[in-house]
Amino acid sequence: MAAPESGDGNNGAARMVTLISSDNTRFEVEAAAASLSQTLQLTILDGGGGGGDGIPLPNVDSATLSKVLEYCIKHAPAAANGGAPNATAVDRAELERFDNEFVNIDQSVLYSLIMAAHNLEIEGLQSLVAKKVADMIKGKSPMEIRRTLGFPDPTPEEQAEMNAHMLEYGWAYE
Amino acid sequence: MEPESSSLRQCRPRLHDGKPPSPPPTTEGEETGDWAELPRDALLIVLHKLEILDIIFGVGHVCHSWRRVTQEEPELWRRIDMLRLAKLEPHRYSQFQSLAHSIARRSAGQCESFWAIGFPDYYFTVFSHGVTLKEAIPKFPQLEELELSLHTDMFNDMYEVCAAAAEACPLLKTLRLNKQRYHCNSRVEDKEAMEIGKMHGLRSLQLFGNSLGNDGLAAILDGCPQLEYLDVRHCFSIRMDRDNMQNRCARIWTFKLPNDPMDDYNLPFRSPKRWCNVETPVRNLSFRWDVYWDSL
Incomplete structure (x- = not known):
């Protein structure tokens, strides 16, 4: 069974929608996958995104959107089953493996991804990326956290505050 | 379900080379990711x-x-x-x-x-x-489990805390009130035990290093008929050889005696202390009430 080239929402189970990234790249995905986004869900339910229209996403660039949709497509079947209560252990393990690999990315991509997950309100993705960030920064001092995530250089004021903090509580990191 | 999931795999996102990409509307700062x-x-x-x-x-x-x-x-x-x-x-x-x-x-x-x-x-x-502990306890009437271990009893009012719990928390089933150590030279002190004896629903009680004596223990045994677990290790003021104490404790399922080994005990403790008029942790503190009130 082939997915329709350009879904108009009424021909068959796999209704397609078109999403347009900030750099005007068009992505065509199944409505079920795009609906993992709370932001998009209502628009899609209202019949938006079908045909040649497409839903513009001015906050998400094409590289990030492609990554986001990779997540949505993988997770859509489980989400459609209401969190997949009858999913087999193999299915769950496969999703877990996918998730682990999915967040094995550069910190700059991580930031775009956390922003996209936030803007599109994709709960599972928000949680997944947040977990990755939390794992990266736990047990670290403020300066190490800034370095790990790629913050810009601290202002003299911020640097002074961090130095004072380390002077007082540096032993807590021992 | 099978065909549906296979069709989803087919429709990976595809790039459409329709319109030329326009410059992104976002600023450069956002591009690099300002955490x-x-x-x-x-x-x-x-x-x-x-x-x-x-x-x-x-x-x-x-x-x-x-x-x-x-x-x-x-x-x-x-x-x-x-x-x-x-x-x-x-x-x-x-x-x-x-x-x-x-x-x-x-x-x-x-x-x-x-x-x-x-x-x-x-x-x-x-x-x-x-709000002190004794004032706070009545605000938790649903309390089933309470631990006040290693408390240095700064306000010398732990028995009042026990009294408050006995009165306000009828559901209380578990109480742990472990001291850091037993003080040999202190008198038998049954004040806490007497209040614990009013916790009629108590099932499990641990009192490491408490100075209660036989009267206190009797009050607990009489007042807590449902008691199943009782741990009075290092409570050396208790004399098990008097007052028919052995028999009175026989109904407790798990009973740890003052001299029992400490192997399953999970808190830090110290050996009995003979003179307790020096070295209480509180004396080392310079607790400034003015700073404290200012900060609230």
Whole structure:
């Protein structure tokens, strides 16, 4: 069974929608996958995104959107089953493996991804990326956290505050 | 279900080479990812996946906007687990005084549980905004489990705390009131035991190093008919060879005697102390009430 080239929402189970990234790249995905986004869900339910229209996403660039949709497509079947209560252990393990690999990315991509997950309100993705960030920064001092995530250089004021903090509580990191 | 999932795999996102890409409307700053500008909700999801110590010592000092989020979100401060800081040395206490005040402010009364070892007693007072333990207990009428172990009894009112719990918490089933050590030269002190004897629903009681004597123990046995577990290790004022005590305790399923081994005990403890007029932890503290009240 082939997915329709350009879904108009009424021909068959796999209704397609078109999403347009900030750099005007068009992505065509199944409505079920795009609906993992709370932001998009209502628009899609209202019949938006079908045909040649497409839903513009001015906050998400094409590289990030492609990554986001990779997540949505993988997770859509489980989400459609209401969190997949009858999913087999193999299915769950496969999703877990996918998730682990999915967040094995550069910190700059991580930031775009956390922003996209936030803007599109994709709960599972928000949680997944947040977990990755939390794992990266736990047990670290403020300066190490800034370095790990790629913050810009601290202002003299911020640097002074961090130095004072380390002077007082540096032993807590021992 | 099978065909559906296979069709989903086919429709990976495809690039359409229709229109030429226009420059992105976002600014350069956003492109490189300014973590300090992370939306509050997104940051909170990260913060909720961290331990409180990471927030106190790390994330809370990364930048001004992150600090603001950690300070303005009492939800983060519900469960305060400081057990990893167990090696806290007495000379750090004064630093922790100011830390405790700031934690108390941030939790804004939302704190539901607080775990710590080696902290001075006044921590509780700080957390409860000046309400002492005996005043706070009646606010938890549903309490089933209470632990007041290693309490240095700064206000010398632990028996009053027990009295408050006995009166206000009819559901109380488990009480742990372990001292750091038994003091040999102190008189038999049954005040706490007498109040515990009024906790009629008690099933499990642990009293390491308590100075209760046979009268106190009798009050507990008579007042708590449902008691199944009783641990009076290092309560050397109890004389099991008198008052028919052996027989009276026979109905307790698990009974740990004063001289029983300590192998299954999970708190720090010290051997019995002969003279207790020196070296109480409280004396090492310079607890400044003026600072404390100013900070509330």
